[in-house]
Every structure is written in C-alpha cells, then in structure tokens.
Amino acid sequence: MNCESASKCRVTAFMTSSLGKKFTVGAAGLLLCGFLLVHLAGNMFLFVGEGAFNHYAELLAHNELLPLAEAVLALLFIAHIVFAIKVRFENAGARPVAYESYDDKGGRTMGSKSMSYTAALVLLFVIVHLKTFRFGDDKDGLYKLVVDWFHNPLYAGFYVVALAGLGLHLSHGFQSGFQTLGLNHPKYTPIIRKLSIAFALLIFLGFASMPIYFGFLGGPR
Amino acid sequence: MKLTLKVWRQKGHNDKGSLVEYQAKDVSPDMSFLEMLDVVNEGLIKKGEDAIAFDSDCREGICGMCSLVINGKPHGPELGTATCQLHMRTFSDGDTIVVEPFRARAFPPVKDLAVDRSSFDRIMQAGGYVSVNTGNAPEANANLISHHTAEKAMDAAACIGCGACVAACPNASAMLFVAAKVSQYALLPQGQPERAKRAMAMREAMDDEGFGNCSNEYACEAACPKDIKVENIARLNREHLRAMICSDE
Amino acid sequence: MTLKLDGKVPEGPIEKKWDNHKFNLKLVNPANKRKYDILVVGTGLAGASAAASLAELGYNVKVFCIQDSPRRAHSIAAQGGINAAKNYPNDGDSVWRLFYDTVKGGDFRAREANVYRLAQVSASIIDQCVAQGVPFAREYGGTLSNRSFGGAQVSRTFYARGQTGQQLLLGAYSALMRQVGLGTVEMYPRREMLELVVEDGAARGIVCRDLTTGKVESYAGHAVLLCTGGYGNVFYLSTNAASCNVSATWRAHKHGALFANPCYTQIHPTCIPVSGDHQSKLTLMSESLRNDGRVWVPKKKGDKRSPETIPEDERDYYLERKYPSFGNLVPRDVASRNAKQMIDDGKGVGETGLSVYLDFSDAIKRLGLDKIKEKYGNLFDMYHHITAEDPYKVPMRIYPAVHYTMGGLWVDYNLMTTIPGLFCLGEANFSDHGANRLGASALMQGLSDGYFVLPYTVGDYIARTKLEKIDGSHSEFARSEAGVAELTARLLGVQGHRTVDWFHRRLGKIMWDDCGMSRTAVGLESAIGQIRELREEYWKDVKVAGSADDLNQSLEKAGRVADFFELGELMCLDALHRKESCGGHFREEYQTPDGEAKRDDQNYSYAAAWEFKGVGKEPELHKEPLTFENVHLAERNYA
Secondary structure (H helix, E strand, O other): OOOOOHHHHHHHHHHHOHHHHHHHHHHHHHHHHHHHHHHHHHHOHHHHOHHHHHHHHHHHHOOOOHHHHHHHHHHHHHHHHHHHHHHHHHHHHOOOOOOOOOOOOOOOOHHHHOHHHHHHHHHHHHHHHHHHHHOOOOOOOHHHHHHHHHOOHHHHHHHHHHHHHHHHHHHHHHHHHHHHOOOOOOOOHHHHHHHHHHHHHHHHHHHHHHHHHHHHOOOOO | OOEEEEEEEOOOOOOOOEEEEEEEOOOOOOOEHHHHHHHHHHHHHHOOOOOOOOOOOOOOOOOOOOOOEEOOEEOOOOOOOOHHHOEHHHOOOOOEEEEEOOOOOOOOEEEOOEEOOHHHHHHHHHHOOOOOOOOOOOOHHHOOOOHHHHHHHHHHHOOOOOOHHHHHOOOOEOHHHHHHHHHHHHHOHHHHHHHHHHHHHHHHHHHHOOOEOOOOOOHHHHHOOOOOOOHHHHHHHHHHHHHHHHOOO | OOOOOOOOOOOOOHHHHHHHHHHHOOOOOHHHHHHOEEEEEOOOHHHHHHHHHHHHHOOEEEEEOOOOOHHHOHHHHOOOOEEOOOOOOOOOOOHHHHHHHHHHHOOOOOOHHHHHHHHHHHHHHHHHHHHOOOOOOEOOOOOEOOEOOOOOOOOOEEOOOOOHHHHHHHHHHHHHHHHHHHOOEEEEOOEEEEEEEEEOOEEEEEEEEEOOOOOEEEEEOOEEEEOOOOOHHHHOOOOOOOOOOOHHHHHHHHOOOOEEOOOOEEEEEEEOOOOOOOOOOOOEOOHHHHHOOEEEEEOOOOOOOOHHHOOHHHEEOHHHHHOOOOHHHOOHHHHHHHHHHHHHOOOOOOOOOOOEEEEOHHHHHHHOHHHHHHHHHHHHHHHHHHHOOOOOOOOEEEEEEEEEEOOEEOOOOOOEOOOOOEEEOHHHEOOOOOOOOOOOOHHHHHHHHHHHHHHHHHHHHHHHOOOOOOOOOOHHHHHHHHHHHHHHHHHHHHOOOEEHHHHHHHHHHHHHHHOOOOEOHHHHHHHHHHHHHHHHHHHHHEEOOOOOOOOOHHHHHHHHHHHHHHHHHHHHHHHHHOOOOEOOEOEOOOEOOOOOEOOOHHHHOEEEEEEOOOOOOOOEEEEEEOOOOOOOOOOOOOO
C-alpha cells in the first residue's frame, strides 16, 4: 500500500479490513444508541406540556454547539450506514450459490435476521422525521408541529411501525456492538444480551408512546 | 425406515449442480447418516451409476473431514454433533431429507457434496502457529500456566476445522474458526511473542480468501460440533484492535 | 539377490548408543540442504513432524496427504495420552523404566536399542509440544498434569482431555503450516501415493493420483519418507479412519522393502459393539472404563433376558473369576480374547449376541452417580449418543475391535527400509512396539521418529550417498505411471456384480475369524485358501462405477482393497509360521495351562521380515534376531 506514513497506513489497513469495517459500524451504532437515549429524554417534555417542550427546543436550537453536534451525529449516521452497506454487499458475495434449504441451528434472532430490512425502514423513517420536524415549519412552536403531525393517524401509524423496526434493529444491534468491540465476558455477556432487549423495548415504547398518545389515545392538541 | 433424499449432485467445479431425488430403503435407525449414504451408494454402484461423492474419514467426530448441510443445517439437526455421529434415529420413517454441500465462495465445490476447504489451511499458514523450531524448546514446566487458562485454551483448541461455522453463517464468515486459533495462542504464554502479528496476519488471510464479515448472529456457535464459543470471536476482535492500534509491528 | 538384514544398531552400552550414533552421523552442509528434495507421504504425527523438522533444517520438502487437509490424518483420533519419562510426579519413573516397560509390554519382540532411544527422546517431545502451544492438562499450580494409563505403575502420561492425539497433531500441523507459509514445504493434499519409483536400487520418487482430477503425477526426490499409518482396515471393521490403508507401504513392499511382523495386531477390548451389517467403523472408548466397570455375561447360553432381571448368581464375572488379582484390569489382549471366548460359547449379549456387559451399577452404588459422572461423563454420553442406551441405567455393551497394527515395513536403526533412501516412520514401520503396544506409546513413537530421529538419519543418508538429480520425466517414472494407469483401467474394466465394500467385508470377516484375537494353524490355513479364492473372485466380479478422471471414491477403495487381499494373505502366513503366542499374536496351540500366551524364545526371538516374490507366490522369510542384553526375558502372568 502506498501510504504517506506508517500510522496512516495502519488506519487505512484497519478501515478496509473486515474487522475494521465492523468496528466502525459497531462503534458508531453504540454511539447512536447514546444519542437515542438523550433524544428520548428530551422528547419526554412533550408530555409535560407545550411550554416546557418549546422551551427545551429553543434551548437546544440556540446552543452554539448544536451545529457541531449535528455534524458529528450526521457523520456517525453516514459511517454506520456506508460501512454497513459495504459489509452487506461483501457478505452477499461470500456465498454465490445459495442453499436450497437453509435453517440455522440456533443463535439467530428475529432482530438479527431482519437487520437489513429494519435498517432500510429506519433510514426511511429518519428521512421523513428530519423533513417533518428538523426542517418543518415550526413558526408556531415545535410542540404544535409535532402534535399536529401525530394527530394524523397515518403519520402516527407509520411512526409506530418504524419505531418497532428500530426496536428490532436495536435488539440485535446493541449487544452486537459490544461483541464487535471485543467486549464479551462469560459473566457480563448474558446481562448485555438481556440489556439489549430491554434497551430496544425502552426505545420503542418510549418514542412510540408519543404518537400513540396523541394519535390514538386522544392526547390534547 | 424409508426415506426420500434430495441430494446435491454436481460433476465438478465448473458445472451447474442440482438436487437429485433418491429413495433410501431399509434404513436402520442405528445407522449413522454417512452409513445410510454408503448404502445408497452401494445401490448406485451396482446399477453402474456414479456414487455420491462426500468427504468423511474418522467417522468418530474428530477429524473434521465430514461436512454436509442436512435440511438446511450444517452437520444435521443435532447440536454438538458432526455428521458422522448423526444417527438415523433422529429422523422419522417417510421423511424427505435435503442434503447439500457446505456453501461458501471460499469453499469451492469439488464434486457433489465435497468441497475444497484448503482456504483454512492457508489461513493457518499465515500465522496459526508458534514459531519454534524442533529442538528449540525450553523445559516443559519452565512456563507455568494456570489450570483455568489451560482449560480455556483447550476449549478453543478443540476446533476440528470442519467449516460448519462458515456453512452456518448467513455471511459465510470464517470468524469462529480464526478466532478459535487466535484465542488458543493469545491465552497461552507461548503465543505472546507473535500475538499481534498473528491476529493481523490471520485476519488478512481470512479476508483474502473471500469469507464474509461477521454480523454476530452466532449461528456458527450453534452449528459447531465442538461447541466453540463466540466469546472467542470477541477475543479476536480485541486482539486485532489491540494489534492494529498498539503494536508497531 | 540374498538380503542380509542389518539393523545397524550402534556399538556401545545402550545408554550411549544414540548419542554416539548422532555423533557418527554425517552432516549435510547447511547451504546444500535446499538442493535436496525430500518427499513425505502422510501427515499424521510422524509425517507432519518430520516434514516440518526437515524443512526447518533447510531441506526442500514435498508433502502428500490423502485427505483434503494435513490436519485430518488419523493420529487425530488418539484419545488417551502420550508417555514421557519426565518423572514429574516423583513416582520413580526414568528413561530406563519406560524402556523396560515398553520392551516387556511388547512381549520381548522389539529391538532393544530402538526402544531405548524412544524412551530417551520422550521428554524432549513434551518440551517441543508445549512450546508449540499444545494445551496439555495442568495442575492448579500451573505445572503439567500426569496420569497413569493402561495399567502402568507410574504416572507418565501427558494428556489434553480425551483429545491428546488431536492436540499433538494440530501442533505438528501448525509447524508444518508455518513451513508451507515460509515456502520451504510444498503441500499436496488429496493425493494418493500409488507407486514407489526405485532407480539404481534407491528410492527416488513416487507416483500419485490427484484424487480430485484423477491425474497421475510423478514427483522425484532424494529420499522418500512413508508415514502412512497402520493397516487395521484389512479387517474392514476397525477403529481406523475410512481412508487408512496399506497401499503406500504395500507397493513399496512389492519393490523390495521387507514387511516385518505383519501378524502383530492390537485389539482393543472396550469398543462400542457392531449394530448391523451397515456398520462402517467401530468407535473406541477409553479403557479407563474398566477401572470401575465390571465385565460379565449370563451364565446360561443364549440368555435373552434384559440384564437387570438376571440375578447375581446367574451372572459370570469371568475376568474376576479367572484372574482374581487383576480382575477387570487384565491387559488389553487378555480382556479381548476372553470376551471373544464368551461370545463363541454363545453367551454374548445384545441383539446381535456380539457383546459383553460392562456394568457400572456397583460402582454407582459405591461411589455415587455424581462421581461416576465426573469420571466418565463424556464417555457415557458418547455411548448413549451412539447406541441410544443409557449406561447409567443399563450396563454398557462392549466388544473388542482392531485398533493398532504393530507390524509394518522393516526398518533399521536409522528408520530406513531395505530400499536405500526409503524411510518409514510411525505406525507404518515395525520398529518399537514388538508384539504389543503399550497405551499412550503410539503418539510418542510417531513424534519421536518425526521430530528427533529422522532429521538426523536422513541427513546421514544424503551425505553418504551420491545421488544424481533426476526429475519426473525420467523413464522409470513413465513406466510407473503407466503401471498405475493400467491398474486403474483394470479395476474399472472388470465391471462385475459386487461392490468393493462387499468384498472388503468378506475379507474382513475372514481376517477377524481366523487371524484376529486368537489363531490356529487350521484356521489360518483355511483363511489363506479363502483369501486366495476371494481375491480371484475380486478380479472377476468387482464392480467399480464412475470414471478415472474425477473424484471417484469407489475407485480409490478398489485399489486399496486389492492390496489388502495380498497383505491379508501375508498376515496369515506370518501368523501361521510363528508357532508361539506373544503379545497381539495368540496361537491357541501355544498357551500355558492357565490359558496365557506362551512365548518360544528359543525359536522365535526374531523379527520376521518378509520379502515379496510375486502375487500368490510364497514370500521369503528373513530373520532379524532379537537379543536382550538389558532386559531380562520374563513370562507375562496376570493370574
């Protein structure tokens, strides 16, 4: 490899290796999990009321570090997606002739089997979500924008389905991230695997509670 | 027992294969799966037809030569068992059984159910050893190794190199195989001098052979006839990361 | 040509022989080593260790194996362990004691000097394997763990769970892979050696068949090492792997390499019994089971009651009855022979009547279920898995099976056969175990030959011999290739009615009945007649389907079985000529009043090395006298 310096060469070598690509997907994924938690906490202001929520949104919007945070977030997203897609296509090529019948003997879960599909769904969701809320018209306050959209049952329905996809994605992805980073221990791994399901449920139920509340349970405008 | 077999037949590497149906009659439940195929083959040979080619050798679950994906499962439905130790009592009279080879780009077909797993040997050549020439060894008890460590190394070393992990993996990844070897040496003091180099070299060889990437679905662990654990894969991830970041080799 | 067997045993006291010899061996200049090509056939413990060690020295090595990878060789299936005179447990072991036990265990039919050297290098083998990262069992303090094995009085056996053979082989395999990676070894998997090429009286190459393409290929070299294992599969059913065969050594035998002591066969008493005609192999269970299990059969012939309903006084614990001091722990051959006797008397149990009980109910009562589980759990599980019977509830059923063949190509102290440049290592040679092998000694011998003996002696041969460089285009190779092609065509051309397996099963039955655990002159003579007839029928009625130019496993088997016919006859001849009982060779006519093997040291204290004279022709016997200067001849007695 033609590299300017040995250390740069090592980075390139790592990033192009199977384990390096996986590491990137895993590390970015886990960091995104952290983002989800913070995001969820913030969204809970929705249940407190219009004032509280809008105040929180304003605070966030006027924070000088927001562009930086968004850039990092975007980068994480892109890295996670680009490397995952790369890995996915390589994997498809690793078995050119498919089995006539294929059935695993265990290990795989609904979450793990559906990773590509849930990934596509989540990506679609993120695009829709950004378009409606991040770049939507919030001159009457973000609260109104959000709650209005959530009162549209079609939109709320899509939201819930997409979040279920995200949950499924996380049920595998969360613990998978630890494994990829090499964090496996006979004592803690069983806990991490359970935690993965719990985290997925938390994210799904937490985020889905809002469209469900406003869209289907008659939450106030 | 009477069974219907759908067996993958493929003349050679460049031919297109397909499933061919055979009837297996008078199958005894005490037969091993391979003995059942032996009987089918004897019938074919008597009729002057080419016997079904499949790999097997020790027939006691240790050489790793037998393979076969049976009804979609590497080494058949039983856990912790190689095909040669799978008995027909696992199946029921009248069953239809689909028999296919281990499939992966890095395991090119040889004939029928036999595939070429020499990619594993090449990965081993890249670093699956301790560089010690004959005669160079220090006294065996000079290095103390705790009972626990020796047992863990043995757990990893129990790998028979059959390739079921690759066959089971939705991505045809060889991580469990490579991880078992890297782990054995990473755990033992004898493996320390080449620890970083080994992890990098074996990973590189694995990538070069065209195996897929690990997506942590653990189908490999479930299919492994020797119960090699995926904690070894995490160790390989660690070893590799450590080697790439910390080592200046 | 009259052959004079010279064992080339060095002068001097036995403790000094190997050291003196090493000093007297000529060396090859380090810079010249890469100019010499060495062909190694087989990648078990002997082959893999020899190939790796020779490559480390600088030779140019080519390695051939029949399986898809060198790691699959049948050494991998050895369970118990490997002996070494380390004396770590401080229980009085020494090189001398290991030497003594091995000679005595071999019933005084091995060459003393070879056995002493084996015991001498045994400790280095353990050092080497540990350095390679073989995960031997350890004590809590971190030192290597030892156990007593096969009735030895000292604990000298090193082990890696029940997979010692696997771990040692993977150690040698990894050393071999390292050399392949370094470019000093060229690896040829899925190749079967079908001919030895002898030029000007020296072994100069081999002809093999690429098993995937059917291509017949020639390889030339300066020395050829046969590390091709034993021939237990002549019995059809044995604990050997499917591809274990005699063809490489047999075809060398036909070129003039003498075959020694072919009749010495080790039969292991604790195997899982045959369940039907379809059976392709027998599975061994560790004989440690006899430490706690009690062997018995019903007193009444043909008693078909289930074992738990047979009252105590209607059971015959025959080993305890006949050998009160050793009981169930009598040596392998005694236990095997007695089982056969009970079965021949119609007292066998199980559906086929071909097994005896090994009962743990007393041990479970005495030690508790947990203790038995801890000691034998994996073996019980294996048994349960294969037979679908739960040995915790019903007694195990066991039957003896062919396990190891002590005979093989005759070699001198340098492990060279009677063909210059042709070496033979491991189970394939006849050298170290005499008439019977001790438990945990096979692994020791394979690695001793490969790591520590052959690298010295091959160098000596090369340094002393002027060898022209030749390649595969030489006329002798063309002739051999044509011979191989002709044999293949002949096998495919018969197009009879019976499969190779059918013939193999027949041959195995004859061998098992008349050349198995106990032999008689009448039986052996009849066996020779039957084998000849069956062989003739084989060449008229065998059916081999498929073609010669791709993977054709029935064709592969056909060639191997053809050789087994010829070997089987020689085994019977050897057994017939040896009018004594010793180790794995029991002639019913020669036993003590208690039914023990009776040696005839006066007349049979020699290795019987046979020279091939043509198929169906009487082979010529050459004798290498065995003298025992260091170990006193003694009779085995277990009563």
